[in-house]
Amino acid sequence: MKNLDVEECCKGDSVKLKQLKELSEYLKIISDVNRLQILCLLKKGERCVCNIHEPLGLPQNLTSHHLKALREAGLVLTRREGKWIHYRVNSDRINYFTNLYNLIVSGGEYEDQGIGAGMCQLQEAGG
Amino acid sequence: MKNLDVEECCKGDSVKLKQLKELSEYLKIISDVNRLQILCLLKKGERCVCNIHEPLGLPQNLTSHHLKALREAGLVLTRREGKWIHYRVNSDRINYFTNLYNLIVSGGEYEDQGIGAGMCQLQEAGG
DNA sequence: CTAATATATCAACAATCATTGATATAACTA
């Protein structure tokens, strides 16, 4: 093995690994094309389930399944109005994970969401 | 079904759907915890495979497998030096997908990568 | 040439997850 001062990024440090797992689960949720399409629709405004699954050409139960995943991840919020349940994007949560993404994967910039200072360490400190 | 002017975002428009699929595949690649850890390490600088799989405690063949996925997605680049193959992050490619992510999922801001103008339509135009 | 090291590949297995069909729940309407 080539001699190198191995800093052991991401290993043994439960806090950092926890954040990596958190990001990983978010990315898994949004990496499905149908769920990305749903988020696209909802970014334009609140919609009931009909007005999600019909324009996208997805079965109602499949759409409900994906909405459940997005809901459980906190990425969308709901509001009942009579027979209808309206879904909308939870921007705060999306922004939170976007900051996490930017800190871990992309550069180091971030908006104020309270996860900035500690996260920068992820690139430097050892476990 | 509730009456609503359905714009049919993301449906029937091959260009937009293609970009959604492109983003989807990128997100799938980076949504694995081990691959995220590898990217974390490589962000600090070039590394041979030993200096990736040993500090992370991953089997060599598993690491090779994940590196192949990252390589085929263009997210990392390689350089041979004797027995060793050094891996490094392909920042341009990461930035490209980060812009795609920001346009589709997050807000609308983006850096100059040539995919800006068309992508904003994704939120507005119909199929 | 032979041995050792670094990395990649392949086949098999296990686990995860998207999709489908059927059914249940909830709310409104007649």
Added chain:
DNA sequence: TAGTTATATCAATGATTGTTGATATATTAG
């Protein structure tokens, strides 16, 4: 009340994918 609409749940299936063990390739050292 019964019937209709909107949405959710459940079980089963199929596809994808992460993981492992064994083996192959490539490079250097002796």
